[in-house]
Amino acid sequence: MRPLIASVDLAALRHNHAVAKRCAPGRQVFAVVKANAYGHGVREVVSALHDEADGFAVACLEEAAEVRAMHGTARILLLEGCFEANEYRVAAQLGLDVVVQDRRQAEALLAQPLSKPLAVWLKLDSGMHRLGFSATELRLWHLRLQDAAQVAELNLISHFACADERGHPLTEQQVEAFLDLLDLDFNQRSLANSAAILSIPAAHMDWVRPGIMLYGATPFADLSAQELGLRPVLSLEAELIGVRDVAVGESVGYGAHWVAMRPARIGTVSCGYADGYPRHAPAGTPVLVDGQRVELAGRVSMDMLTLDLSDHPGIQVGAKVELWGAQLPVDEVARAAGTLGYELLSKITPRVPRRYRSR
Numbered sequence: 001m002r003p004l005i006a007s008v009d010l011a012a013l014r015h016n017h018a019v020a021k022r023c024a025p026g027r028q029v030f031a032v033v034k035a036n037a038y039g040h041g042v043r044e045v046v047s048a049l050h051d052e053a054d055g056f057a058v059a060c061l062e063e064a065a066e067v068r069a070m071h072g073t074a075r076i077l078l079l080e081g082c083f084e085a086n087e088y089r090v091a092a093q094l095g096l097d098v099v100v101q102d103r104r105q106a107e108a109l110l111a112q113p114l115s116k117p118l119a120v121w122l123k124l125d126s127g128m129h130r131l132g133f134s135a136t137e138l139r140l141w142h143l144r145l146q147d148a149a150q151v152a153e154l155n156l157i158s159h160f161a162c163a164d165e166r167g168h169p170l171t172e173q174q175v176e177a178f179l180d181l182l183d184l185d186f187n188q189r190s191l192a193n194s195a196a197i198l199s200i201p202a203a204h205m206d207w208v209r210p211g212i213m214l215y216g217a218t219p220f221a222d223l224s225a226q227e228l229g230l231r232p233v234l235s236l237e238a239e240l241i242g243v244r245d246v247a248v249g250e251s252v253g254y255g256a257h258w259v260a261m262r263p264a265r266i267g268t269v270s271c272g273y274a275d276g277y278p279r280h281a282p283a284g285t286p287v288l289v290d291g292q293r294v295e296l297a298g299r300v301s302m303d304m305l306t307l308d309l310s311d312h313p314g315i316q317v318g319a320k321v322e323l324w325g326a327q328l329p330v331d332e333v334a335r336a337a338g339t340l341g342y343e344l345l346s347k348i349t350p351r352v353p354r355r356y357r358s359r
């Protein structure tokens with residue numbers, strides 16, 4: 001077997017879920033499990049949170065159906081609502097909570113006879129300008145939907161653009177835009193993603209929506225997951241499958257991009273960009289080998305990447321490699337590669353076997 005696995009610690013996941021609950025006491029939690037639970041495996045994540053989660057949030061009906069098959073009673077929120085009119089019927093059968101974020105979705109809902117009325121979340125565009133009604137439109141649709149036969153609950157939802165940058169002025173404006181609508185009668189309200197759960201108690205409302213924090217990565221640039229009391233969940237683990245000496249002036253990898261400035265020892269690792277390791281990670285990106293920090297050298301290839309082991313003569317073929325995870329925060333690798341933990345985690349490809357432990 002190719003030595004590469006994603007080792008997923010479900011006890012750490014449960015710990016992080018408890019942190020979210022503790023940050024927002026008395027509030028309910030939609031655990032965000034879109035995109036295969038940020039790459040962690042939606043079935044295992046939903047099972048692990050089965051008894052403690054109030055609900056789950058997903059990006060589409062197909063993801064919702066997968067969660068419903070694992071959990072018969074939890075609330076399941078469709079974050080972008082229905083993409084086609086006929087999806088409302090399925091949403092009603094599955095007992096989903098649906099976001100309604102524009103006029104087209106609202107009209108399609110009113111045009112459907114449903115087997116069971118739905119919990120509807122009217123989405124306010126409070127300043128991100130990606131999805132949602134303006135405040136004026138939202139008031140209008142609140143009026144039109146409040147007594148509709150298709151609607152069991154009328155709720156309010158919005159999403160932050162900059163909650164990850166603490167003190168960003170847009171965040172306060174967004175909270176105010178949300179509060180401004182609360183003279184209307186809503187059954188439930190939801191505003192906070194991970195960043196807001198951790199830093200803006202005034203945004204907690206009735207339901208919080210933690211995503212990245214459940215997976216033990218930080219939503220903030222200036223606060224680490226560890227400082228937030230979060231535990232890493234997924235470790236991407238490989239092995240050293242080759243070691244060689246490279247003379248001064250010789251190059252390593254595609255494009256002959258990296259050149260040895262001193263007699264170098266180069267290690268080759270069983271992980272590449274077709275596994276989800278970022279191809280654009282530059283030389284110097286940290287990697288752990290036998291618990292020691294070393295640096296990427298040369299371009300990442302499809303199935304392999306290369307490391308500079310020159311300062312570590314003791315490291316041999318077969319050594320354990322951690323690309324990120326329990327001992328090397330994914331956020332640190334993301335920063336070196338100019339991206340976010342969100343992207344690294346959700347892009348781990350299906351060919352990497354996931355192995356689960358619950359300790």
Ligand SMILES: *Cc1c(COP(=O)(O)O)cnc(C)c1O
Pocket residue numbers: 032034079159192193194195209210211212213219
């Ligand atoms: C993905 C998503 C979340 C979770 O965000 P995190 O930053 O991962 O906590 C919350 N709400 C909406 C609408 C989302 O799309």
